[in-house]
Amino acid sequence: MKKLVVLLLGVCALFSVLPVLADSQPSQYAQVSADERAAVATVNPYATQIAIDTIARGGNAIDAAIAAAFTLGVVDGHNSGIGGGCFILVRMADGRIFAIDGREMAPAAATRDMFVVDGKANPELSRTGALAAGIPGSVAAFDKLQKLGGKLTFREVILPAADLAEKGFSISPALAERITATADNLAKFPASAAIYLDKNNKPLSAFSLLQQKDLAATYRSIAKQGSSYFYSGDFAKKTGRWMAANGGMITSKDFANYQVKMRKPIVSEFAGYTLYGFPPPSSGGMHVAQILNILEQFDLNKLAPAERYHLMAEAMKFAFADRAHWLGDSDFTKVPLSIADKRYAKAIAQKISLEKTTADITAGNPDVDIQHLMQKHTTHIAAADLDGNWVAITSTVNTSFGSKVVIPGTGVVLNNQMDDFSAQVGAANAFGLVGSDANAIAARKRPLSSMSPTLVFKNGEPVMTLGAAGGPTIISQVVQTLLYALNDSMPVEKAMAQARIHQQWNPNLLFVESAMPVEIQQALQKKGHELKIWPSMGASQAIQLRDGKLVPVAEPRVILQNSTK
Ligand code: GLY
Numbered sequence: 001m002k003k004l005v006v007l008l009l010g011v012c013a014l015f016s017v018l019p020v021l022a023d024s025q026p027s028q029y030a031q032v033s034a035d036e037r038a039a040v041a042t043v044n045p046y047a048t049q050i051a052i053d054t055i056a057r058g059g060n061a062i063d064a065a066i067a068a069a070f071t072l073g074v075v076d077g078h079n080s081g082i083g084g085g086c087f088i089l090v091r092m093a094d095g096r097i098f099a100i101d102g103r104e105m106a107p108a109a110a111t112r113d114m115f116v117v118d119g120k121a122n123p124e125l126s127r128t129g130a131l132a133a134g135i136p137g138s139v140a141a142f143d144k145l146q147k148l149g150g151k152l153t154f155r156e157v158i159l160p161a162a163d164l165a166e167k168g169f170s171i172s173p174a175l176a177e178r179i180t181a182t183a184d185n186l187a188k189f190p191a192s193a194a195i196y197l198d199k200n201n202k203p204l205s206a207f208s209l210l211q212q213k214d215l216a217a218t219y220r221s222i223a224k225q226g227s228s229y230f231y232s233g234d235f236a237k238k239t240g241r242w243m244a245a246n247g248g249m250i251t252s253k254d255f256a257n258y259q260v261k262m263r264k265p266i267v268s269e270f271a272g273y274t275l276y277g278f279p280p281p282s283s284g285g286m287h288v289a290q291i292l293n294i295l296e297q298f299d300l301n302k303l304a305p306a307e308r309y310h311l312m313a314e315a316m317k318f319a320f321a322d323r324a325h326w327l328g329d330s331d332f333t334k335v336p337l338s339i340a341d342k343r344y345a346k347a348i349a350q351k352i353s354l355e356k357t358t359a360d361i362t363a364g365n366p367d368v369d370i371q372h373l374m375q376k377h378t379t380h381i382a383a384a385d386l387d388g389n390w391v392a393i394t395s396t397v398n399t400s401f402g403s404k405v406v407i408p409g410t411g412v413v414l415n416n417q418m419d420d421f422s423a424q425v426g427a428a429n430a431f432g433l434v435g436s437d438a439n440a441i442a443a444r445k446r447p448l449s450s451m452s453p454t455l456v457f458k459n460g461e462p463v464m465t466l467g468a469a470g471g472p473t474i475i476s477q478v479v480q481t482l483l484y485a486l487n488d489s490m491p492v493e494k495a496m497a498q499a500r501i502h503q504q505w506n507p508n509l510l511f512v513e514s515a516m517p518v519e520i521q522q523a524l525q526k527k528g529h530e531l532k533i534w535p536s537m538g539a540s541q542a543i544q545l546r547d548g549k550l551v552p553v554a555e556p557r558v559i560l561q562n563s564t565k
Pocket of ligand 1: 378398448
């Protein structure tokens with residue numbers, strides 16, 4: 001009887017989170033083109049609108065996604081931009097599938113212990129200022145994508161964002177909040193302060209006009225000269241000079257040596273669907289597959305909700321323990337692909353009890369005050385068209401405004417992706433993630449990521465594109481959306497509205513959204529989980545093919561937060 005009550009409560013919970021927003025999609029964040037042949041979902045109405053306008057100008061989903069990415073660099077620069085990196089999964093109209101790696105690379109002068117001071121990793125160095133940045137890869141990756149399958153020119157997809165940067169836009173409350181939260185660090189860099197702070201070094205307020213003339217000029221130069229402006233032209237030279245004068249390591253030669261890599265996607269099966277995920281240097285594809293593989297060892301449809309959440313948490317814990325030990329840039333370290341193997345999942349499943357959480361946690365004790373990071377950086381763009389182009393781009397400058405450095409005269413915020421390396425074995429990064437030698441810093445290496453752009457196929461045909469922002473919760477969000485949408489056949493907007501959980505092995509805490517019913521929280525505590533309640537977790541975007549129509553869905557939590565600010 002008790003089990004039945006928990007089951008019923010859980011079933012209610014599975015359909016009661018953010019129902020109004022779930023039903024009100026699409027919105028200005030998630031739009032279908034006028035001819036209904038294309039769809040786009042992003043976290044920002046300007047970006048989605050410019051992407052949809054790109055379709056109207058004769059572009060396809062690939063053009064639209066790139067136009068959205070450049071626009072997000074203007075209106076959402078705390079999350080992503082051309083000073084950062086990205087991973088792109090794309091299924092082209094002709095059926096080819098590519099994983100384009102535009103992740104940042106460490107400069108040639110980078111060394112394993114570059115952030116270790118007096119025997120201890122100094123997080124300030126890897127998060128703020130000249131040393132924190134890797135060589136940005138987004139421009140090269142977008143260029144590659146455009147050449148592979150865009151219908152418009154690179155110039156045509158960049159210019160609308162340049163115009164918006166020049167004309168300016170009204171600062172959203174969410175952006176104003178991010179500027180305020182990082183104002184002290186932005187103030188350390190005059191070119192950053194000149195954009196985001198007023199004459200008295202006070203943060204620009206919500207609804208004031210933000211014009212970025214330098215960024216507009218940089219975009220226009222890329223539009224005119226191509227990505228070579230960025231990697232071997234004026235941008236690279238200016239950055240090299242600024243770095244040399246400000247204690248950085250990046251040289252213009254590092255820019256010239258930047259390489260986009262074409263990777264082999266991680267392919268797995270779940271609930272009768274085929275999933276394509278992003279391989280290392282992302283951990284995303286590997287662990288999304290691993291967690292789903294573990295889950296399917298159990299009779300998911302017979303589990304009570306608390307049991308299901310418990311099982312998910314346990315599977316996440318095993319996956320994140322593997323992440324900390326095994327994962328890194330596969331050009332530098334051997335990453336066992338068997339992590340995503342069904343046989344390995346079976347072996348892990350045998351260690352999982354549905355009654356009690358496993359307790360053998362041995363790693364360190366990183367800072368757990370990470371809630372503020374899990375929704376406030378990185379961005380995901382979903383775009384698709386009925387010609388068969390399906391795009392998933394996850395793009396980031398890492399934490400809010402990356403390194404906080406804007407190279408004078410460029411308007412470009414440089415990332416702080418060097419913090420995604422393991423500065424020292426056992427030292428936590430900004431997200432509380434620890435790592436091993438596999439993710440140690442080395443010259444020209446790429447830091448490990450959790451970004452998980454994902455494409456879903458049924459009988460060989462694309463049916464969904466999705467991904468998320470939110471550090472390691474990206475992996476958990478994508479897993480949960482796939483579980484609900486594919487195993488439970490929920491429409492993706494409902495799947496995304498379910499209360500989310502996240503367990504990353506270290507710290508050994510189960511992060512739970514406050515929308516989860518108290519009874520389920522208590523049942524999880526009884527199984528031994530230490531809960532940490534977060535008001536809201538993550539920012540996913542997806543497009544699903546339903547009855548021949550494209551259904552775009554933007555994160556209901558982001559829309560809700562923006563509408564209540
Ligand atoms: N910078 C966050 C990630 O790549 O996972």
